[in-house]
Amino acid sequence: MNENFIFVPLIIHLAAATIMLFAWGRIKFQRWFAILSNAAALIVASALFGMVWNQGIVTVQSGGWKPPFGITMVADTLAASLVLLTSIVGLAVSIFAAGTIIPQRVKYGFFPILQILFLGLCGAFLTGDLFSLYVWFEIIIISSFVLLTIGGEKMQLEGAVNYFTLNMLSSLIFLTAIAIIYGITGTLNMADVAMKLPLVEHPHLVEVTAIFFLAGFGTKAAIFPFYFWLPSSYHTPPDAVSAVFGGLLTKMGVYAIIRVFSLLYADNALISEIITIAAGCTILAGGAAALVQNNLRRLFSYLIICHIGFMIAGIGIGSVLAITGVIFYLFHDIIVKTNLFMVAGLTHRMTGTSSIRDLGGIYDKYPMLALLMAVPLFSLVGIPPLSGFWPKIGLISAGFTDHKWIISGLIILGSFFTLIAIAKLWAEVFWKPSKEIYARPNFTFWNKLGVKRKLLYLVPIGFLAALSLFIGLGAGVIEPVAERVALELSDTMIYVNAVFKTKQ
Amino acid sequence: MNLLLPIVTGVLYAAGIYMLLRRSFVKLIIGFTLLGNGVNLLIFLMGRLAKGKPPLIPDYADVIPGLYADPVPQALILTAIVISFGLQSFAIILIKRVYAIANTDDLDEINTTDDYA
Amino acid sequence: MKYFGQSAFFISSIEYEDNWHIFARMTAAVLAGFIFALLMPIMRRVSLGRFAILNSLLPLSLFVWFASFLFSGLEGNLSSHLEWAFGASLSFKLDGLSLIFALLITGIGALVFAYSASYMKGNPYLDRFYAYLSMFMAAMLGVVLSANALTLFIFWELTSISSFFLIGFKNKDEASRKSALVALAVTGFGGLALLAAMLLMGAVTGTYSIEAMLLQPDVFASSPYTTLILVLIFIAAFTKSAQFPFHFWLPGAMKAPTPVSTYLHSATMVKAGIYLLFRFSPVFTDLALWSNTLMTVGCITMVFGAIHSLFRTDLKSILAYTTISALGTLTFLIGIGTREAIIAALVFVVVHALYKAAMFLIAGIIDHHTNTREVTLLGGLRNAMPLVAVAAFVAALSGAGIPITFGFIGKDLVYEATLHQGNMSLWLTIIALVTNILVGVAGFIAAIKPFAGRLPDALNGTKAPGPVLWFAPILLAILSLILGISPGLMDHTLLIPSLDALAINTDGVYLKMWHGINTVFWLSMVTIAGTVLIYLTAKPYKYLSGIPAKLNMLAPQTIALAMVGSFAQIATAWNKAFQSGHLRYYVLISIITILAIAAAVHLPGFHWHFDWSMIRSVAVYEWVLVVILIASVLFTVFTDSRLAAVASMGVIGYAICLIFVIYGAPDLAITQFTIDTLTVILFILVLYKLPKYLKLTRTRSKLRDGAISIVFGTLITAVVLDVLSLDRPVYISSFYADNAYLLAKGKNVVNVILVDFRGIDTFMEIVVLAVSAIGVFGLLKLKVKRHDV
């Protein structure tokens, strides 16, 4: 297949967004067209993944300028699989959104913006150039702002203020780092930078850029102590939006950390140390806070933080086994977290509340749905052999083999926190007898919904639940992918050679 | 100027961050504008200074003769300026809406999302 | 990031004599229960209501299959193998030890399944109940059959989860929910310890195959991590098998329906920890830490449980504490680790399963028919339910170790073990004696008292239970009689194969009832006499029942709950401290962190010397420019009027614009100029309605922030100067300058870069603009009400 194929996912998203902008305000069309275009994107993404899986790393030069002069697009196994996951989530969420996003929001461009968010994510995964990574990040940020605020409810706006401030700050820090990198290496192509950075006369400058990158990406990934924007904003927008955010945005930060630090700062003991410490604090902060939450979606938000800690910890450990764990966890987390927030939406639809105190009785009222919802919940805990369990083996045993006892211990502790948090949640939300539910003006409860609306809830949840079951039971299929990614990342030259089309 | 402009950059950063730490949302946005200017200046400096030599190829030549200002940072700054314009205009409107809803721009008055639900 | 090639790969497992049909049969045996559970929602019509009893066909057939090996014998080790992921593999192995447990699991499973059909009749959620039960049974089989350490863990966790669902089965009842959570918390904690242990053993031995691990005792003897491994295994086993001080979840678990208590919390699940200890005893038994810990904890637990059982008056909690005591005995015996001890332990597992299951089922019947489990209110039921009374009698005798029951054999073996232990045999024997007597008494109270004496009026007209209920206890009673009379049945079918599995010399091993008149005989006599005497004379539970309440504050449960509570407080405090809701603190924390680390990294390497030429070369207009710039920055920061601030921001922008002009960036100049103008217009359009700033922050915090920002600014300046001290890398820019016209047909290099060399950036940046415009539009026009659906 032609290497230009890398562009196709991007083109599809952008074209879809443009078309939907032309069809401004036409609700029905936008709903269906969004689902359609995301289905198309999924097909293309799978093709791209297949291409990479068979041919190895694929790269393409925009404008045909040979690297490092043009902007390089690089589809290695990591990028390709993440693009694939993005479009999976994209399809699920666009279906969910079609059922849950109210007409006013659709009228004001919800779906085109969502599409552009996916565009930004795919671009950021695929780009091989530092500055355009920044640009893609800005696309993600601005479209997430819009999705966060669209509708302008009080909660939304207040959450948006925190979200906006800390993310803006982080991207300015990030931009500063890029500028310094250009100042000391005179290039922006990541592979090229990777070659030139070791030659810089002032190594401490290089480390400063590393710190700035860590702060910049760390904020997006919500690691300690940069995560505060997340718990104060993720529970404010519509569920579909929270689902995308919870599933993909923070993982974007994790991806950036993996990419940049495996490429530019490999073998830097100090940096790995800092990362590991940050990871430990993140696990503790997220896990501990998760145990004392009363709002379902905020509980999930803290669990996101806790589990980001797992992945960062793996990056800190850095052995192939650890990275395999991280990648596997990344795959699992993207699917499951997205599903969690959709489940939260479903429970809200059933009971009209997100407060754990008032929730209840779902187990008795909707046993089959409870079973369905149990899948993501217990996958998240990592009840073996569900998806959350496998990567922990990689992470913990990697910690043991490298004698990183503390971080392994913290990962175990974090898993314990998660177990308790979810078990409590199950007892409260599903087992506890339900409170009296009052009818509300302009709020239709689940049992009043039509079949079509119900399907728009259940299809995506079922789809992702099935996927996470597959990741868990078919771990033997996922592990080789994660391992291949880890091996590709373990040696900088693999990436560099792929970009410059040189053979070792 | 190789000394003064770095200092100016530092001043812009400092001022920006100081404004970020205020309680007024408006000041916060102003802070971002200042920071943005600081970053642009920093990027510009990263290309080193070359007085009065724009990266334009004269009519008579096919390449720029002699020393010239580094075009790359200029391109980056152009992009950065425009992007931050987009974000800022969004933020400015956010001020308006937040003010309309909370009737204040005191950030401590609009933090209910961190309360326990 | 570092790179450890080898660490990624494990020896998958040692060689098995693999063949397809063995694998099929073993896997099917383990997974059958899961599949059954999954099918339950579909086939509820068939399998519930009148036909519910048919559900017992599943465990029954499995029991028959496993039982067939009793006679055909286990040719070598029947095993099967299939790779999964991360070193885990679906590999199962049936040896003597596994067989004992497998038979208990399926056999008692069959009885409980049948019993429940009548006991739970009319419960609307019976389908879930059977689903969970069979899921549990499958998981339990997985635990005892797994040949791979990770797979063992996987099934171990599944037992915890299914028990969570079973304990919480009466989900509307607050107490059940709570005790389900406690049970899950304790066993889940143990489970994670087990995971850590298994991974560590994997790291130490380089394999996850249990067989292969057991082949390298020397590795464990020498490895520095053995202590850690042991501690983790202890935590796992003690939490699961309710050893002191982790025992407290078990009495709570009695909230579950009685069949569940019978199956999980006396006969099978709590024995998983014991199985774990058995399984790994061959490699650890010579280590002092192993034997000492197990003996100590075992002793404490068995005495503790025995004493506690006398303080209880609720049938099920009496049984719960005697179970704890019995589990203690098993741990204790494994700790002794001599051949006699292991034999005693193996036999006692069966003994206890038989009589304790019977007692629980009987307690269930009584509860079911009299609606009380309060011993003090019970009595004289023998006429109402004669068959049950007989079964109860036999069970009680077996529990007290009175001949011709199987319990007698078991107790004798225990004394054998303690007597041959060595240096401490006397003390251990005494402890064992006391325990046996107390447990015997408790057994009498639980199983004989309800049937003896005269019938309280309250219980008049108690109906006789149907056959489905009394069948199971009777059968169990008969079994313990048969085995009691001819214990030899166990020798070659179970005992010797298990000893082989544990690598213990088997010659001359045989069980018999009559050993002649020896120490053991006298000990038995003392035990029996003591038991009967205490039961007949004292009625302790009447006035003792108040005591535990008084001692409650010392109970491990109380302590654990207190710890949980304080943890919650700490977590809340931490959360409130960090997630304070003050945005500026969030910013402050981020800034300080970045600043501290970056400065710590940068300053040590930063050497920069100042020379006057830098200043001298500055032209006057440049000075003016800089001064204006800084002045307007300061004004922007300190003015009280928003509009003034905005205006001076404009000035800053224009000044920078001039800098761009001077240093050869005309495009930038124009762009900056226009953008700046637009921003100012925007600001003014929005702000001229808002009132003046309020004075919000105190001077102290202003100073603090000021200091921090100045330091940050200095850091940036330092970094920039540092970079400028390096010479300019021109690689890319010169390429652009040279090829802009020749290859890209443009003479304005910047514009060429924008639309051609780095076109994608430009493209995406107009996308950003587009999005922000749409966002602004929506923000201004759309105002949704809450719950607007």
Place this chain on the structure above:
Amino acid sequence: MNTLILRTATKYLLPLLLLFSVFILLRGHYLPGGGFVGGLVASIVFVLHALAFGAEATKKLLGLHPGYLIPIGLALALLSAMMPLIYGKALMQGLWYDQPVLIIGSLGTAIFFDIGVFLVVIGVVLTIILTLIELQKE
């Protein structure tokens, strides 16, 4: 603001400045300027007009809601970027029409891309500011 001066000024400046902005746009490849700057100048002109005569008048002048300029611009840019793909080249690879054209100089896909940028910028700025001005009136 003193609208009378503004109005008369804008009335005469508008066409000139618009012409100028288009010139900036097209000459961008040779002299300082290009899509952004051109777009910004043009939009400033319209903003002045809106401040002088009100948003409605400006919309009438434009003939359509400025928001629609955004997708149009995006589509134009996307098409010009994808054009090379048809010829089997990389995305955004320059295609050039060999005869030089009046004013513009050599004609190529880059120019169309720049026009796309130009339109998007105008669309964005006007959408934001016109909406704001409308709300100020209320």
